[in-house]
Amino acid sequence: MSERERVYQLLDTVPDSKISYLIGYIQGLTVENEEIPNSDTLAAFKEGDEMLANGTGKRYTNTTDLFADLED
Numbered sequence: 245m246s247e248r249e250r251v252y253q254l255l256d257t258v259p260d261s262k263i264s265y266l267i268g269y270i271q272g273l274t275v276e277n278e279e280i281p282n283s284d285t286l287a288a289f290k291e292g293d294e295m296l297a298n299g300t301g302k303r304y305t306n307t308t309d310l311f312a313d314l315e316d
Contacts, residue, residue, distance in 0.1 A: 245253075258266060281289070295301035304310040 255266070292301075302313070304313075
């Protein structure tokens with residue numbers, strides 16, 4: 245039995261309530277070219293790396309505090 249045939253066999257055993265999870269996962273697998281970050285995103289990555297290396301910036305332990313600071 246090929247791997248593809250095994251996938252079809254397993255698919256028949258997945259409950260309908262979980263099929264949507266498989267659809268999303270399989271769609272993700274079919275993407276050939278992942279998106280490449282633009283220059284703004286790359287600059288933000290670099291800034292974050294520098295903040296980690298220097299020990300600067302603010303750390304959050306929960307999203308409530310993070311979003312509160314973002315509103316200011």
